[in-house]
Amino acid sequence: MSTSTSSQRIVVLGSSFAGLTAALEVRKHLDDGHEVVVIDPRDHFTFIPSLIWLPFGKRKAADVTFPLAPLYERKGIRYVEAAAASVDVSAHRVATTTGEVIDYDKLLVATGPRLAFEKVPGLGPDGGHTQSVCNLEHAEAAAAAWDRFLENPGPVVVGTAQGGSCFGASYEFLFNVHHRIRKAGLQDVAPVKFVTAEPFLGHFGLGGVGDSAKQVEKFLDRLGIEGIPNSSITEARDGTLVLDGGRELEFAFSMIVPPFTGVDAIRESDGLANPMGFVPIDERFRHPDHPDVYAAGVATAIAPPEDTEVPAGVPKTGQMSETMAKVAAENIVADVTGKGDHREMPISELSAICVLDAGNNGIIFKADNVLAHGRYADDATPSARVMAGPQAHWAKLAFERYFMSSRKRGMVAL
Numbered sequence: 001m002s003t004s005t006s007s008q009r010i011v012v013l014g015s016s017f018a019g020l021t022a023a024l025e026v027r028k029h030l031d032d033g034h035e036v037v038v039i040d041p042r043d044h045f046t047f048i049p050s051l052i053w054l055p056f057g058k059r060k061a062a063d064v065t066f067p068l069a070p071l072y073e074r075k076g077i078r079y080v081e082a083a084a085a086s087v088d089v090s091a092h093r094v095a096t097t098t099g100e101v102i103d104y105d106k107l108l109v110a111t112g113p114r115l116a117f118e119k120v121p122g123l124g125p126d127g128g129h130t131q132s133v134c135n136l137e138h139a140e141a142a143a144a145a146w147d148r149f150l151e152n153p154g155p156v157v158v159g160t161a162q163g164g165s166c167f168g169a170s171y172e173f174l175f176n177v178h179h180r181i182r183k184a185g186l187q188d189v190a191p192v193k194f195v196t197a198e199p200f201l202g203h204f205g206l207g208g209v210g211d212s213a214k215q216v217e218k219f220l221d222r223l224g225i226e227g228i229p230n231s232s233i234t235e236a237r238d239g240t241l242v243l244d245g246g247r248e249l250e251f252a253f254s255m256i257v258p259p260f261t262g263v264d265a266i267r268e269s270d271g272l273a274n275p276m277g278f279v280p281i282d283e284r285f286r287h288p289d290h291p292d293v294y295a296a297g298v299a300t301a302i303a304p305p306e307d308t309e310v311p312a313g314v315p316k317t318g319q320m321s322e323t324m325a326k327v328a329a330e331n332i333v334a335d336v337t338g339k340g341d342h343r344e345m346p347i348s349e350l351s352a353i354c355v356l357d358a359g360n361n362g363i364i365f366k367a368d369n370v371l372a373h374g375r376y377a378d379d380a381t382p383s384a385r386v387m388a389g390p391q392a393h394w395a396k397l398a399f400e401r402y403f404m405s406s407r408k409r410g411m412v413a414l
């Protein structure tokens with residue numbers, strides 16, 4: 001804990017994987033003379049990885065969420081239940097949607113993605129024709145759509161649109177949909193197709209992880225799922241997904257992860273973000289032009305290691321988001337206290353652990369230096385282990401339990 005005398009205010013925007021981790025880490029390492037403020041319009045933390053199970057009744061909202069206010073109160077963190085409306089980086093000031101203006105000495109942006117459904121006409125659950133499991137409300141709407149599907153089953157299309165980056169989530173949802181269809185005995189009336197912006201199956205926006213291409217292709221083959229990589233969706237109509245080139249895929253149920261951008265408040269704040277709304281970062285996860293601004297998680301601007309024919313974003317997974325948050329937090333603490341070393345982590349050194357659950361089976365990927373190629377090629381060497389089998393399902397269940405119980409208590413060790 002620091003003994004610095006000049007009091008500083010650290011403001012964290014967003015309170016999910018990246019924001020919660022950063023706020024707790026900064027609070028743990030700074031004395032009470034410094035203030036930590038978290039701003040987020042959601043009063044609950046949601047364990048997003050379990051949202052894939054909500055549509056099938058395997059989880060309820062209460063199983064995958066916990067309230068933020070009691071945790072922050074216990075930890076001595078001020079929690080503002082509002083969205084940031086704008087950031088003035090010259091004045092070091094955040095304005096909220098509830099009219100509050102909060103000055104900061106250090107700012108950490110962890111506002112995640114904006115789900116840009118409007119980029120594909122007819123996409124998404126709000127006025128469109130496809131479902132999403134990217135947030136709690138969408139997963140609940142997908143549950144109602146799944147119930148309607150069970151009454152009137154037909155073909156299913158799952159996937160990730162061009163400009164999306166959360167490929168693991170759509171694979172997991174695909175495998176779970178397939179599992180549920182089989183359990184319901186509907187396989188003859190409900191063939192499943194998978195559309196993805198990835199140049200090949202198992203690319204994941206990372207260029208592949210070990211032999212992921214082979215493993216994923218084998219998995220889909222075994223399940224009898226047609227995978228359609230390199231896809232760009234031009235339109236979603238009621239019951240039909242139209243691909244670039246004119247191919248039409250009929251569906252009675254469809255879940256498509258949309259393109260991601262940064263959130264409006266960040267994109268529209270002068271000098272803060274790139275045109276997509278993502279915040280540029282250096283190796284300290286600090287803004288290159290604004291040394292008092294840091295960013296972590298999906299809010300960061302990380303270009304794909306290699307360009308792809310159809311735009312496919314880099315997945316900033318929950319675990320990567322927490323890693324970035326820890327590095328940023330350590331650097332904020334070093335800035336504030338003037339003690340300890342700053343920490344640098346090149347993008348090439350990010351690692352990824354990904355469990356793709358398939359209901360009773362699945363695939364586990366563990367990859368180090370996962371982006372150490374293409375534009376990030378350096379001395380770091382990518383290495384990966386890929387395992388398929390029922391242990392993946394049990395690993396996901398165990399991790400969910402561990403994560404929810406540790407984060408509820410404010411522990412972010414792993």
Ligand SMILES: Cc1cc2nc3c(=O)[nH]c(=O)nc-3n(C[C@H](O)[C@H](O)[C@H](O)COP(=O)(O)OP(=O)(O)OC[C@H]3O[C@@H](n4cnc5c(N)ncnc54)[C@H](O)[C@@H]3O)c2cc1C
Nearest residue numbers: 014016017018048049083084111112169297298317318319
């Ligand atoms: C269905 C699904 C399954 C997934 N499964 C896995 C998995 O198994 N493993 C894994 O590692 N990753 C998984 N992921 C990815 C993981 O959920 C993300 O990497 C993670 O949520 C990113 O965390 P984040 O904090 O950057 O952003 P988010 O989790 O998106 O959080 C952003 C936060 O910012 C807040 N916010 C937004 N705008 C504002 C504003 N203007 N002001 C203040 N706050 C704001 C939001 O309310 C939210 O709380 C999955 C994702 C999905 C969609």
